[in-house]
Amino acid sequence: MSRLLLALTLTWALQGQSPAPQGQSLAVRADLLYPVAGPAIPDGVVLIQEGRISAVGRAADIRIPEGLRLLRAKVAVPGLVDGRSTVGLSGLLNQPHDQDMLEGSAPLQPELRALDAYNGRDPLVGYLRSLGITTVHTGHGPGALISGQTFIIKTSATEVTSGVLKPVAMVAATLGDGARSRDQGKAPGTRAKQIALLRSELVGAQEYLRKLKDAEKGKELARDLRKEILGQVLRRELPLLVTAHRSQDILSLLRLAREFDLDIVLDGGAEAYLVLDELKAAKVPVILHPSMARTYGETENQSLETAAKLHSAGIPFTFQSGYEGYVPKTRVVLWEAAMAASNGLGFDAALRALTLTPAQILHIADRVGSLEKGKDGDVALYDGDPFETTSHCVGTVINGILVSEGEETRGPVR
């Protein structure tokens, strides 16, 4: 076993690959149940036993065991998945002590782990949970060439000792103005320098991998945490999540991906609609900027119809709450998707892009993203069309546990 593999295995164990979720049993019956994996079911039931879904179907066809807790709602959908967030690292107060999503000391810090910074008790986590978001892909934000890692956790987890779906999900990078150094004389100051730095870093990691191979023949090699994680990126074990908005930056990213044969996920993509063919050919999924993101700087050309265009082009995409430096401190993917739904995407495609597609992009579709037998019992309940601004989330179920009974838009429920 190579030292790298050993190290990774250790890392995995240390970070606590979560034990089987502490699940409970209950049933949800909804006037309209959207399994997403299949067509909507009028008067549908989803049965959850010991945290996992045991049956999904019409109420008439499913026997609900005697004494099992039964929740009722007008509409039930799979627990929502936030495709890219900084929640838990970027806290509600927006004061220096609760902002851990971006370390400014160096432009390239892929060794920073999201799990080491996540505060599951930040009120914004509970806020999102109360609106039906059950899984978040969160971690280091945009704003540095490589800002650190991301991870995936259930919104019910108050500590990182449980509910972690992936302790390391992706390595987060940024191209364009967002990654430009604010200090004169400190790199990277230009777009070309950004790519040059990334290229050098990846070449360095390639060298490291080569030496590691040699080391298997008995030579010792000092561990380099930074190169270890980039080694995983080079081996396509971890995707590189790259924030880019301008079409030119998106194309730079695709060139880099080709050069190093990287597994890439595009984050942001304000001008993605200009390079649909290229994205499609490169098989790059998109975690689209919030529909209601502010239109200035690199996002000035963003369009509410990008989601619909990605959908038509057959490019996998999802929504994100993203990072906000001011108000709202977190966005709500449900509402970002709603704006896309009303701008050409439509209800069904928007719901899929909020559940199953992100689960696939994040490689957690075996656990979440749809209401199917064997998957985690994560369900969001609404009193109407979930996308309507006037609807409410009336319950959030995670692993068969009712973790929220009403949204915190009206104030903390706890």
Place this chain on the structure above:
Amino acid sequence: MTRLLYALTLVALSSLQAQEQAQAFIGARIIPVEGPEILDGVLVVQGGKVLALGGPDTAIPAGAQRREARGKVIMPGLVDSHSHVGSAEGADSSAPIQPEVRVSDSLNLRSASIMRARAGGITTVNVMPGSGHLLSGQTMYLKLREGTTLDVLAMGRLPNGSYLGGMKMANGTNPRRPSGPFPGTRAKSVALVREQFVKAQEYQRKLKEAGDDPKKRPARDLAMEALVEVLEGKRVVHHHTHRHDDILTVLRLQQEFGFKVVLHHVSDAWMVADEIAKSGVGSSIIFIDSPGGKLETKDLRLTNGAALERAGALVGFHTDDGVTDSRWFLRMAGLAVRGGMSRQGALEALTLSGAKLLDLQSRIGSLKPGKDADFLLLSADPLSVYAHVEETWVEGAKVYDRADPRQRLYAVGGLGASHDTYDLSRLLEEEAMETYE
């Protein structure tokens, strides 16, 4: 060239005709805001005013232009009581109180943000300087008519010739700065404000004593003149305030000096709704998709509209554009209803209540004969996320049409949607030139 002139003349003529010839919109569901909804409604406008509205048997003047609007929803144009569209600027960092500064002297009316406001259904907007000062200057009420000059878009003028508007003030953390002439504490903030208003009272007294005798009049002081307008109720104070104690501080100052005031943002409104209602002071509120991001908004809730409504206080909405985008102003009403506000209250807060906050309720805010013909054609119910503003009309003239791809760009975004170059006549000119070539 002749074709160009011809094209421009046609434009001018058609807009004139729009003013003079009666126009009837037939078959829409009409939400007049004042009075019950009309399912199969007729709206007649002429000369920039609402002439009549009612059911299918509403009399339509002979020769009126008839417009089929079945399946559409018609409601009054939206009133945004707090916005920064048009690249608004006010006071600079040289002093915390600058009443003589006018936002009107900073506005870029060709800004894409103005076009986005029209695309969002906003027909009247209170454009404000920022909130980083105790008093950051005079605001301006714009009617978003077709045009790119202040005179065309002004809602009116005050006797001294300045454009109709209010006065922007702020308390809490925004005007506090660690150094310079700005206050470092809340008590100091109020002390500085009080000092200026006392000075203004003195100035006002001297003016009164001088009467019509120009020799006795005090030397002109533009800052004091503007504060006297505030003391006389000619300028409403639009007061940024978030925290519960800061809200009550504004109410105390109002009691002390007797000016007209509207509370803005009012993040902790749900904590002090009864006190606000008792004061008789109106609120212009905003909903943000999550609390926090700013210490003073850590307790912001969607229940603010409901709490103020229940307490019996006047409440309108605002975009605070660019804090939220003018294009989704209708969404404020949806969020308010989500937080427990009544449908009627939320629709009023988008329109009539906003007009009341600006003292313009006699002219705008509802569809009523004699009021300005400012209205929207919507594709669906205004509270639905699926609704689009299809057309925005100001004083009987269409200022936004989603069917026109060049204007639709400002609603949905896309390449060039943020460029500050919108000018209908210029676009038409370009089009005419292309035809000519």
